[in-house]
Amino acid sequence: MPVDADSGADDRLAPVLRPVRAGNGFEEALEQILQVVRLGLVPGGERLPAERDLAERLGISRVTLREVLKVLQEQGLVESRRGRYGGTFVLARADAAGQDELRRRVAATDIEDVLRFREVLEVGAAGLCAEHGLTEEQRSRLRRALARTRDAPLTDYRRRDTLLHLTLAELCGSPSLTAQYAAVRATVNDLLDCIPLLVRNLEHSQRQHAALVEAVLDGDPAGAREVMREHCAGTAALLRGFLA
Known part of the structure; x- marks a missing residue:
């Protein structure tokens, strides 16, 4: 492949x-x-x-x-x-048809439920990774995922952002949490595809990503949970503003 x-x-x-x-x-x-x-x-x-x-x-x-x-x-x-x-x-999504499909999904989605569930999973995963620690190979994977978001062109940012968050979910050591997160993240991505990419928001998001990874690698579960909570809150605010 x-x-x-x-x-x-x-x-x-x-x-x-x-x-x-x-x-x-x-x-x-x-x-x-x-x-x-x-x-x-x-x-x-x-x-x-x-x-x-x-x-x-x-x-x-x-x-x-x-x-x-x-x-x-x-x-x-x-x-x-x-x-x-x-x-x-x-296949790449056709713009018009894709947007129509996204609007239908958004209309049928309980946005608050999705955002709260996402926060619970992400904050929990970040805390677990920091608390239980990572192997050297896992630490390298997390650093690489972060580096790819920094280097991402605007058109590919959301995909690489998704990969960073999925990596963190997988590294927490709970396959059940990882599976649930992958499902909710797919819905979150549908919602994100309905709003514009804002450069200022992405810059802020990248600072949070860096702080999050640093807290995880430093073995600081409280710090990792707090950064992730703030990160999820920022995304939630944008989605509520555009879609609620």
């Missing part, structure tokens, strides 16, 4: 893709790959992992996986390409 220069496939997809439970293989696999697409972990124009790799990660047969991919194709989210460089590629 071709990957962008800022991240390996494992870094990008590990927080979301996991073996599904018996009995709901099709539904849970569809949910996870939809999260991959909605979170931008594989951006428009890039290829999903090969079928064999995806099936192994999800713990399903390739027949079931193909049924999942067929649904995604029918929804206009991916396309299948043949040939040496073929595979299943994520």
Whole structure:
């Protein structure tokens, strides 16, 4: 699978893709790959992992996986390409159709519920990472995720911001929390896609990211929780202002 220069496939997809439970293989696999697409972990124009790799990660047969991919194709989210460089590629959202779909999702979303749940998960994950500590490899992963948000072009900022937050959620050591966060973050991203990118806000957000990572690496759970709480509050204020 071709990957962008800022991240390996494992870094990008590990927080979301996991073996599904018996009995709901099709539904849970569809949910996870939809999260991959909605979170931008594989951006428009890039290829999903090969079928064999995806099936192994999800713990399903390739027949079931193909049924999942067929649904995604029918929804206009991916396309299948043949040939040496073929595979299943994520399609970029059409602007008008995408905005209409986003408006429908926002109208059906309890924004306050989403924002509060997100805060609980994120503040908890930050505190756990700082309290229990990280291995050297995990510390390096967190630093790399932060560095990628600093270097991100404006058009790719939200995707890399998502990757930083997903990395922190994964490193807290609770797969259940990580799964719940990936789901709520997909909804948060839908909401964020309905409001403009504000350079001043992004600069403030980056200062908070740096302070957050520093608190986690310093083993300061109270500081990490407080920075994350403030960070979530800033995003919530913007979303309420534009969408409530």
